[in-house]
Amino acid sequence: MKTEELDILIDKIRGAKSILIAGHKNPDGDAMCSVLALGQLIKLNFGKDALCVYDGNVPDMLDNIPLRKKMHFYGRVDLTQAFDLVLLLDYGNKAHIGGIMPAVENAGFVIEIDHHKNDDTVGDLCLNDVNAAAVGEILFNIAEQLQWVRDSDVNELIAISVLTDTGNFKYARRGDILRIMAQLVDGGVSIERVSNLLNNKPRKTVLTEAAVTSRTEFFYRGRLALATIDAKDYKNLDGRGEIVLSLLGQIKGVEYIVLLKRQKEQQTGVSLRSKTHPVNGIAESLGGGGHTYAAGAVVHDTLDNVRARVLELFRGIK
């Protein structure tokens, strides 16, 4: 980070009587943990209490992270005052700011710290780094550069933000992030302990994931695994079927995984995964899109009709 930019960060924190910190709506591990870590860094190094808020739902698995009680649903606190400083983390895109937007617009000064590619930033100062694996990594680097004090809560929060955003390092693209984790471990962080903090799903979620997985159908010589979730089970999964997709991907010979979610009678969510063959083209022909090996669509049709269309699109797969 440029020294001049960090000087502004320090000046703004020092000069602020009121500070608000927020991440993206429906926060994930990075959005939650980096917000709480920054709040704690400000407390430790400036003696100030920043207000940490979120919009949407927090996944149950994040209920036991350090300082969780310091994170407030934005609708339950008073955001009508104009905050001197708003720190916006990990938000990626204006559309993901959600209910915090009025506070961002009213703020005396807005500093964003993000690792998403974003051509339409809202910050007066942007401390963004698209090469960072998580916002937690950027915070670690800022704290190191400014020689800020970190306590064990900050270190654990940064570790969780990194573990969750990199899928336990599976998606790490640079060695830097592993070297940062090495420093955190040397500083007392137990990867086993923080990983276990996340084993915190409701019973019904895991039982539903298992039930949905066990009802999977296989097509095209076992190359395609297709699982379906109806509306009731979909709610239990908290809107996500990542575990089902991941379990099916472990099966020998399965190349493509399809998860169909009955969202409404006439609305079906489609998640597509593949190990080595592109699936974004199939998502696009369903009106969706995504990454090469992980794509999806929302189709306004019944689950049965969408299932037939998907099977047709996969006909002739190698």
Ligand SMILES: [Mn+2]
């Ligand atoms: Mn992130």
